[in-house]
Amino acid sequence: MAVTLADVAAHAKVSSATVSRVLSGNYPVSEATRTRVLRAVDELDYVLNGPASALAAASSDLVGILVNDIADPFFGIIAGAVQSETGGTAGDEKLSVVCNTGGSAERELTYLTLLQRQRAAAVVLTGGATEGTAGHADAVAAKLARLAAAGTRVVLCGRPPLPVPPEAAGGEPPAATLTFDNRGGAQRLTEHLLSLGHRRIGYVTGPPDRTTTRHRLEGHRAALAAAGLAEPGAGSGSGSGSPGSGSGSGGLGRLTVHGTFDRSSGYDATLELLRREPGLTAVVAANDTIALGACAALRDQGLRIPQDVSVAGFDDLPFSVDAVPALTTVRLPLHAAGARAGRIAMGREAVPPGGVATVRADLMARASTAPPPGR
Amino acid sequence: MAVTLADVAAHAKVSSATVSRVLSGNYPVSEATRTRVLRAVDELDYVLNGPASALAAASSDLVGILVNDIADPFFGIIAGAVQSETGGTAGDEKLSVVCNTGGSAERELTYLTLLQRQRAAAVVLTGGATEGTAGHADAVAAKLARLAAAGTRVVLCGRPPLPVPPEAAGGEPPAATLTFDNRGGAQRLTEHLLSLGHRRIGYVTGPPDRTTTRHRLEGHRAALAAAGLAEPGAGSGSGSGSPGSGSGSGGLGRLTVHGTFDRSSGYDATLELLRREPGLTAVVAANDTIALGACAALRDQGLRIPQDVSVAGFDDLPFSVDAVPALTTVRLPLHAAGARAGRIAMGREAVPPGGVATVRADLMARASTAPPPGR
DNA sequence: CGCTTTGAGGCAAGCGCTTTCCCCCGCTGT
């Protein structure tokens, strides 16, 4: 039905092999022939058959990007940056397949299989891995190893490195990893609050089964602990290896409330925090979106920011600087990290030594934090 | 190198045809055989070769989504919604390929060709079509017609319908279209401001070569005109057919300033507006992001919102309700529209009669607009 | 009881490309 290579070949009076060579460009073809072929391609309006090409060449030009939620600017920015490196650059353009996992390891696995099926050239995984469902995390790791073995480049961006498989401890890491310094950033943020004089600091976390959530909380607690303010009932940030222990909401201190990474949970959690500790002088949120909800809740309670209560977020999404007052937060260089991930995925940049690079997370002190009312 | 169908067949002691039938499921296979095959698939860790399958079956399970900028929540939300319908639902899961066109018709064309090459099952185009580069718009339309002819479902979401090709005036429209009521929404928004008593209303538009920009501006002017306030030098919203006339920034009234769809252009444009007309009592922005920039600019000039100047946006992105004060805007049901586009793309929902459906745009009057200071 | 119907599964022909061989032709070296 459609125009095929053979049609073009006939039209240009050459063999189909020649046409293929002209199109792929990796074989010497005389100038005369090349123009003749190109003319024929043009006249017949020929478009290469991707599947056939991929089958014959045993490679495709698809790059997969797994995100938790594409509607969330956090992921949107990363995905966009990855694309800017993998996308329609003349020459070796790749098509990027963005897959919404919703943060579920199960769907992650599904998509990974789908991408494996397409023989994707590379896969970039972003977002926190869900650790909840025990078997899945391992299954994901195993799948990634298999993808890597099949020649797909695997890059993790903004998630912790894969556990090194015990059997192949010496081998190449199956995935290049760009991990954000969530722990350090969170720690610096809370230190900032402490140095302003805050002592009653509430914390609104993300979903308990995300590593991102856990690492940020650990940083927060480390800062608290260093100031001699360890919360009761909080097992301060220790080993990151043991998933099993409890489904999450146990063991949190009185000033820590779990939420999801969205605005309304930030709103509700802040109300809850206020109920538990009316004398709160600061609220730290696990991300900017939660912080926005926190601001709304505080304002609805008649509290002024930052005069009565300071608020801080994490991520430094574009809207944060426009919040009123401008939000103190921790900047994650999402675009830069995504772009780097994209370059690694394209094989244009070397994998960081050891397979893992930590991306810095800088404190952005802005107007939403100030000394507590007492001082 | 990889496990193939034949390997599975050998392992299960059946022919490869049978394995294929078991996997595709559209052919009667006895229960005993099916389990045997499935077991073999499992044991060998077999993954179908997508390209080979697509080649043989002459169809693929890719859906393309073209957006201007995936990092922009406007597009992120639509893309996410499309995916929720086309994505990993058990059974006929499709992989969605998100392509950032950056609003350039040229890149749009590039991606369309790439998708055509992949024999995509469907393509959803969002975002305003750039009309600037004359030939490209036609080329895009022609390409879409060709895609449609080749069996790819084409859906336009949030952009105007394709011009009906003169030759095939009676035929099926090549694309199903979901178009936002930008003109009507903008008109209602400006009417709202007028009814509050505003007369000196500044307008910050988007890029001049987008239909979205134009339609919103037309609605704004229609409202102005109806109130007897037509701006000098503004050819009030008339025919939408003639692209050629001028590259855009001519013909705008004194109170209209062009920007791009981003925050900083909103900031700059608002400053410019203030310079031109210090007595301004309201600023209408072509979208929420611009409005945020406008708010920042006004605030930096010591003006209060809404007591001194009212501000309104368009789109009702999630952050708009959290702006301080909450932003008056026009709500576009992005998620619903995207989901519907996805369903149409999957062939699960009928194309609207005539091929075109208009999606409503409702005024959301919030705290950022109030009567002007005089009254 | 022999013959037709029917369901399950095998055979093999491609799908449209890439790529390995190989050949042909014109050029250089001696």
Next chain:
DNA sequence: ACAGCGGGGGAAAGCGCTTGCCTCAAAGCG
């Protein structure tokens, strides 16, 4: 002038799957 050589181009063998067609056996029928 002839063997040698190298570059441009053709023939054809797959790549791994889907599917039309056919076979075979068990079941249904008169």
